[in-house]
Structure formats: C-alpha cells, structure tokens
Amino acid sequence: EIVMTQSPLSLPVTPGEPASISCRSSQSLLHSDGKNYLEWYLQKPGQSPQLLIYLGSTRASGVPDRFSGSGSGTDFTLKISRVEAEDVGVYYCMHALQTSFTFGPGTKVDIK
Amino acid sequence: QVQLVESGGGVVQPGRSLRLSCVGSGFRFSDYGMHWVRQITGKGLEWVALIWNSGNKEDYADSVKGRFTISRDNSKNTVTLQMNSLRVEDTAVYFCARVGYSATLGGMDVWGRGTTVIVSS
Numbered sequence: 001e002i003v004m005t006q007s008p009l010s011l012p013v014t015p016g017e018p019a020s021i022s023c024r025s026s027q028s029l030l031h032s033d034g035k036n037y038l039e040w041y042l043q044k045p046g047q048s049p050q051l052l053i054y055l056g057s058t059r060a061s062g063v064p065d066r067f068s069g070s071g072s073g074t075d076f077t078l079k080i081s082r083v084e085a086e087d088v089g090v091y092y093c094m095h096a097l098q099t100s101f102t103f104g105p106g107t108k109v110d111i112k
Numbered sequence: 113q114v115q116l117v118e119s120g121g122g123v124v125q126p127g128r129s130l131r132l133s134c135v136g137s138g139f140r141f142s143d144y145g146m147h148w149v150r151q152i153t154g155k156g157l158e159w160v161a162l163i164w165n166s167g168n169k170e171d172y173a174d175s176v177k178g179r180f181t182i183s184r185d186n187s188k189n190t191v192t193l194q195m196n197s198l199r200v201e202d203t204a205v206y207f208c209a210r211v212g213y214s215a216t217l218g219g220m221d222v223w224g225r226g227t228t229v230i231v232s233s
Contacts, residue, residue, distance in 0.1 A: 001174070039218050041157075048207055048223035049149075049157065054216055061221070092157055096218025099171035101159040
C-alpha cells in the first residue's frame with residue numbers, strides 16, 4: 001500500500017498571503033507514461049470533498065488559478081498564491097497510481 | 113445540473129448487511145467510472161471501491177474486499193454498494209464520486225453529499 005503523508009497538518013493563514021502544503025508518497029507516483037498520479041482535494045466545512053488538482057499539476061474544471069500543484073516522484077506541493085477566506089477547510093492529497101487509492105491525513109487550513 | 117445522490121444508510125448491527133445506492137443525473141452515467149469513498153466522522157477519507165464505466169471491472173480496498181460488492185445499472189443511472197458482514201469500524205459517511213477525467217482512474221470531480229452508516233449493537 002502506498003502511504004501518503006502531509007505537512008503541516010494544521011496551517012493558519014492570512015487572507016491575501018500565499019500558502020503551501022507538502023505531500024509525500026512512500027513510493028514514486030511517476031508512471032512510465034511520464035505522468036504523476038497525484039491529486040489534491042479540498043473539503044470545506046460541512047461539505048463533500050472537491051477536486052482541485054489531478055495528474056500532479058492539472059487544475060480541475062472551475063478551480064481558480066490561485067491554486068497550483070507541482071512536484072514529481074514522491075514529493076508534491078499545493079500552493080495557493082493568495083489565500084481567500086473561502087479557501088478554509090481540509091486539504092487532502094491522494095495517489096491515483098493504482099487502484100487501492102490512498103489519501104493523506106489532511107491539512108486543516110484556517111484563518112489566523 | 114450534474115448531481116449524485118446517495119441513499120440507503122442507517123443503523124445496523126454488526127454482522128448484518130446494508131445496501132447503498134447512488135443515482136447520477138445531469139450527465140451520461142454510462143460514460144463514467146464510479147467510486148465509493150468513506151469518511152469516519154471527523155476523520156480522513158478512505159477509498160472503498162471503484163467500478164469501471166461499463167461495469168465489467170471493479171476493485172476494492174483491502175479493508176472491505178470479500179465483504180463489499182460494487183455494481184451498477186447504467187439503465188437506471190445507479191451505482192450500488194452491497195455491504196455484508198458489517199463491522200463497527202465500517203461506521204462512516206459513504207460518498208459516491210465520479211471519475212471525471214479519462215486520463216486517470218482518480219479525478220473524482222463530482223461527489224454526492226454522502227449517506228451515513230452506523231454499525232452498532
């Protein structure tokens with residue numbers, strides 16, 4: 001099983017400032033097709049999760065461009081260029097390299 | 113609009129069975145693979161099962177393999193999770209989610225609101 005870890009687990013943010021979350025996998029998510037099978041989800045308070053990023057760096061439809069994903073292999077980063085109040089919630093990374101997908105423990109983002 | 117609605121949750125005793133359903137609308141259901149993902153209250157997300165769009169292939173988390181069965185009826189835009197031999201640790205909110213992008217088996221781009229399963233004696 002691929003184990004996903006995230007840091008930090010809690011991230012107080014200031015609106016208008018940038019924020020960054022790290023995700024690491026226990027094995028490389030870089031497939032032989034050259035793609036990284038890493039996804040990012042946001043679960044806002046009281047809501048279902050929503051997809052932000054897939055294939056490591058591709059924004060899902062409708063996701064604001066202040067969200068960006070980067071990284072390769074086992075180390076990935078989600079960056080928010082300028083945090084807005086609506087970005088609070090728990091951010092999860094998930095690998096999609098193979099079935100038996102696993103999520104990271106989540107990073108709780110709230111306003112300072 | 114594109115929507116997934118789960119139903120079938122409830123309270124059940126350990127060892128018993130429960131059947132969850134998820135109905136999709138606003139999109140061509142048969143074009144999309146479907147997942148079940150669960151979340152223990154206040155905790156993280158756990159992938160449970162995936163069924164391919166045609167229904168000819170499925171896969172399961174080790175924690176539910178042999179106990180849960182995912183199936184679909186594309187004529188009714190429905191995906192089902194049959195849960196047998198339930199355990200206390202299966203207590204969670206169960207979400208269905210759509211595989212939104214053909215480039216990946218993940219890419220869960222549409223989620224339902226979830227249905228709650230409580231396994232308790």
